[in-house]
Amino acid sequence: xxxxxxxxxxxxxxxxxxxxxxxxxxxxxxxxxxxxxxxxxxxxxxxxxxxxxxxxxxxxxxxxxxxxxxxxxxxxxxxxxxxxxxxxxxxxxxxxxxxxxxxxxxxxxxxxxxxxxxxxxxxxxxxxxxxxxxxxxxxxxxxxxxxxxxxxxxxxxxxxxxxxxxxxxxxxxxxxxxxxxxxxxxxxxxxxxxxxxxxxxxxxxxxxxxxxxxxxxxxxxxxxxxxxxxxxxxxxxxxxxxxxxxxxxxxxxxxxxxxxxxxxxxxxxxxxxxxxxxxxxxxxxxxxxxxxxxxxxxxxxxxxxxxxxxxxxxxxxxxxxxxxxxxxxxxxxxxxxxxxxxxxxxxxxxxxxxxxxxxxxxxxxxxxxxxxxxxxxxxxxxxxxxxxxxxxxxxxxxxxxxxxxxxxxxxxxxxxxxxxxxxxxxxxxx
Amino acid sequence: xxxxxxxxxxxxxxxxxxxxxxxxxxxxxxxxxxxxxxxxxxxxxxxxxxxxxxxxxxxxxxxxxxxxxxxxxxxxxxxxxxxxxxxxxxxxxxxxxxxxxxxxxxxxxxxxxxxxxxxxxxxxxxxxxxxxxxxxxxxxxxxxxxxxxxxxxxxxxxxxxxxxxxxxxxxxxxxxxxxxxxxxxxxxxxxxxxxxxxxxxxxxxxx
Numbered sequence: 089x090x091x092x093x094x095x096x097x098x099x100x101x102x103x104x105x106x107x108x109x110x111x112x113x114x115x116x117x118x119x120x121x122x123x124x125x126x127x128x129x130x131x132x133x134x135x136x137x138x139x140x141x142x143x144x145x146x147x148x149x150x151x152x153x154x155x156x157x158x159x160x161x162x163x164x165x166x167x168x169x170x171x172x173x174x175x176x177x178x179x180x181x182x183x184x185x186x187x188x189x190x191x192x193x194x195x196x197x198x199x200x201x202x203x204x205x206x207x208x209x210x211x212x213x214x215x216x217x218x219x220x221x222x223x224x225x226x227x228x229x230x231x232x233x234x235x236x237x238x239x240x241x242x243x244x245x246x247x248x249x250x251x252x253x254x255x256x257x258x259x260x261x262x263x264x265x266x267x268x269x270x271x272x273x274x275x276x277x278x279x280x281x282x283x284x285x286x287x288x289x290x291x292x293x294x295x296x297x298x299x300x301x302x303x304x305x306x307x308x309x310x311x312x313x314x315x316x317x318x319x320x321x322x323x324x325x326x327x328x329x330x331x332x333x334x335x336x337x338x339x340x341x342x343x344x345x346x347x348x349x350x351x352x353x354x355x356x357x358x359x360x361x362x363x364x365x366x367x368x369x370x371x372x373x374x375x376x377x378x379x380x381x382x383x384x385x386x387x388x389x390x391x392x393x394x395x396x397x398x399x400x401x402x403x404x405x406x407x408x409x410x411x412x413x414x415x416x417x418x419x420x421x422x423x424x425x426x427x428x429x430x431x432x433x434x435x436x437x438x439x440x441x442x443x444x445x446x447x448x449x450x451x452x453x454x455x456x457x458x459x460x461x462x463x464x465x466x467x468x469x470x471x472x473x474x475x476x477x478x479x480x481x482x483x484x485x486x487x488x489x490x491x492x493x494x495x496x497x498x499x500x501x502x503x504x505x506x507x508x509x510x511x512x513x514x515x516x517x518x
Numbered sequence: 519x520x521x522x523x524x525x526x527x528x529x530x531x532x533x534x535x536x537x538x539x540x541x542x543x544x545x546x547x548x549x550x551x552x553x554x555x556x557x558x559x560x561x562x563x564x565x566x567x568x569x570x571x572x573x574x575x576x577x578x579x580x581x582x583x584x585x586x587x588x589x590x591x592x593x594x595x596x597x598x599x600x601x602x603x604x605x606x607x608x609x610x611x612x613x614x615x616x617x618x619x620x621x622x623x624x625x626x627x628x629x630x631x632x633x634x635x636x637x638x639x640x641x642x643x644x645x646x647x648x649x650x651x652x653x654x655x656x657x658x659x660x661x662x663x664x665x666x667x668x669x670x671x672x673x674x675x676x677x678x679x680x681x682x683x684x685x686x687x688x689x690x691x692x693x694x695x696x697x698x699x700x701x702x703x704x705x706x707x708x709x710x711x712x713x714x715x716x717x718x719x720x721x722x723x724x725x
Contacts, residue, residue: 326708327674333715345601348623349529406552406576413555416548417562438576442554449561 090173092151104148107180110187111145114138117190137186144179217303225250228298237284237303241276249301256286265310275306283310353388360384403427403434410441418455419445419474425461429468433516436494437470440502443487444472444512452476452510470514478510519544519637522565524583525599526551526575530622534569534599537629544633551575553583560591567633570616572600572607573721581607585614595636599629602718603648603657605665617641624648650717653702653710657719660698667694669720671711 092100114137211218217234221227225248238246242255253274260274265283272288285306291298363384367377407427414421430437441459448454454476462469482504484492492502495514505511521544525531531549538544547565550556552575559565568587570580584596597618598611611619617636620629626644635642650657660668663684670680677695681688695707704710714720 323708324674327671330672330708330711330715331674333712345527345622346529349533402575409550409552409555409575413548413550413558417558417564435576439554442558446557446561449558 092148092173092176095173097152100148100152103176103180104145104152107141107145107148107183110183111138111141113187114141114190117194137183137190140186141183144183216305217301219246219249219301219303221249221299221301223297223299224248225299234301234303241278249299253286253288253301275310277310282307356388360388403431406434406438407441410438410445414445414457417449419449419457420455421457421459423459423461425459425463427461429461429463430470430516433498433500436491436498436500437514439494440470440491440512440514441472443491444474447488448474448476448510451479466518468516468518472512473509476510478506482506519566519633520547520564521545521633522547522556522559522568523549524551524553524556524568524574524580525549525571526573527571530571530599530601534629538633541630541633543637552578553580554578556583557587557590560587560594563591565594567595567597567636569597569599569629569633572598572602572604581610581614584611584616588615597629597632597636597642602721603650604721605647605657605660605662605719606669608643608647609662612643619643621648650719652713652717652719653704655701655703657717659701664694664698665720667691668698668711668714671695671707672715672720 211229212231214231214233217231217237219227219230219234227246227249230246235246238244238252241259242252244252246252256274256276259276260269263277265275265277274286275283276286277283283306285304287302287304289300289302291300360381364381367373367381370377404427411421411423427434427437445457448457452474454474456475458471458473460469460471460473462471488502495502498516500514500516503513503515505513521538523531523534523538523546525534535546535549538546544567548559553570554574554576556568556570559568568584570584572580574580580598584598587594588596592615595618596614596616597620598607598616599620599622600607601622603621603624608619618632618641620627620632620642621644624644627642632642646658648657652660666684667680670683675683677688677691681691684691699705699707699710702710702713704713
């Protein structure tokens with residue numbers, strides 16, 4: 089059996105040289121992994137392989153040295169000398185494989201790691217403008233897009249972010265692209281109608297503050313938001329028109345009712361005329377026929393009278409109706425003055441008048457009421473008195489309370505006097 | 519029976535008066551334009567029956583006043599009269615316990631017939647609201663909730679506001695709107711709502 093010590097010395101040396109080459113390459117790999125991209129697992133594997141090789145090298149070196157010095161081999165070296173050569177070759181083969189594995193691991197790491205240069209290159213070529221500045225505004229790092237943007241818009245270099253930001257804010261105020269302004273965001277439109285949004289943020293790295301500026305193209309987003317804004321305005325206009333239509337619907341309905349009545353009466357007139365002609369043309373026209381026709385014409389006349397349009401001055405009509413109603417239910421109302429002074433607040437005044445009337449009848453059993461309209465230089469006053477019994481504990485309940493709120497909303501005041509005669513007083517300032 | 523007519527249309531008032539006068543069972547106590555003045559007659563117990571229009575003068579809702587009168591004076595019979603096919607009127611009239619409901623233009627019965635039945639203690643309501651065509655479908659094909667959504671759209675409310683008011687989600691509101699558009703064949707929501715308003719299926723000024 090050939091053992092390691094039996095092979096010629098030059099072969100033993102060659103073996104060791106090869107082993108050392110492999111070990112050196114492994115060492116280089118280890119150093120690369122430690123200094124460039126430290127990956128614990130890969131490093132551990134590589135170190136392990138290197139360790140095995142190191143032991144092998146040392147053993148072989150000792151063996152060869154002893155042989156050179158013609159010293160006796162003992163112990164471990166004796167065992168080493170006696171191991172067959174194929175085992176040593178096998179170990180060498182395995183170490184070669186280990187080297188290939190370590191090289192592959194190193195290569196894989198190298199392919200998947202970013203080098204500083206690649207990061208820098210990618211940053212410089214970003215389509216979005218990015219810039220980092222110190223607290224004082226001095227630019228530390230900016231990419232091509234950011235530099236280009238500042239040069240195109242302001243015509244200067246991007247050296248300090250503070251004056252650039254102020255100038256951009258001025259441009260934003262002049263253009264007024266958006267109603268809402270944000271402290272850390274600026275939107276401006278360039279000459280080619282693209283819209284850029286510049287966002288500012290404070291970031292912390294290693295306990296130091298830096299200012300990050302990002303310039304993004306928001307043209308399509310801006311166009312969409314303008315479209316949405318226009319659509320919303322249109323929709324709001326349509327909604328307002330619908331509301332108006334809805335409000336006027338009652339009036340429109342009345343007019344339609346009038347038209348329908350007119351059509352009905354027109355038909356009635358036509359029929360009555362035809363009937364009259366038939367009767368008059370008839371040879372056997374009797375007195376009862378004539379009386380019937382006469383009744384028809386009388387009926388028609390009444391309907392036509394009822395067709396007279398309503399008089400104008402809606403407020404006066406409504407006030408009159410309240411007074412007439414009061415008379416109908418047995419309350420004699422005397423008006424001193426003219427309700428015209430309250431035309432501007434007619435609706436709420438009518439509500440107060442009605443409520444006062446209802447309370448006077450319900451609680452005071454009043455049958456007389458006096459209404460005084462006093463026009464002073466600074467205010468207009470309405471005083472309503474009645475001859476009903478004055479309540480012992482007068483409290484404003486739901487109806488009067490709501491009315492007071494309504495009056496206050498229109499700038500009026502409501503008060504009561506309960507000394508000798510119950511009096512409701514409304515005042516509106518001029 | 520003493521009858522109070524509340525209608526702000528002179529022609530309607532005249533028509534109702536002339537019809538009632540043909541019957542010896544009824545006497546018109548007064549005709550007024552504003553429902554707000556109706557309560558005064560009730561306090562003095564001057565009326566037994568009221569023919570109440572829905573949209574009256576002074577922007578007063580006849581339905582609201584009817585509800586108030588029925589609460590305070592339950593013996594007084596009230597018949598709601600209207601020419602508007604607005605969907606919610608019948609429902610409100612029932613809620614307020616009004617004895618009758620009569621459509622001026624679409625009534626199946628004569629007003630005197632309605633009054634006679636109400637006088638005899640019956641509740642007289644039309645079998646259904648007038649059927650109006652909206653787009654490709656009929657007004658009877660919409661659900662009450664769909665009417666609520668259309669009414670709020672006609673009020674100028676946004677989808678979220680409608681959702682908040684009805685207590686449903688915005689997505690559900692959108693579903694209802696899509697359903698309405700699908701039924702009517704309208705592609706534009708506002709045009710569809712305008713049709714509802716124009717045909718008086720929803721009225722917001724008086725509710």
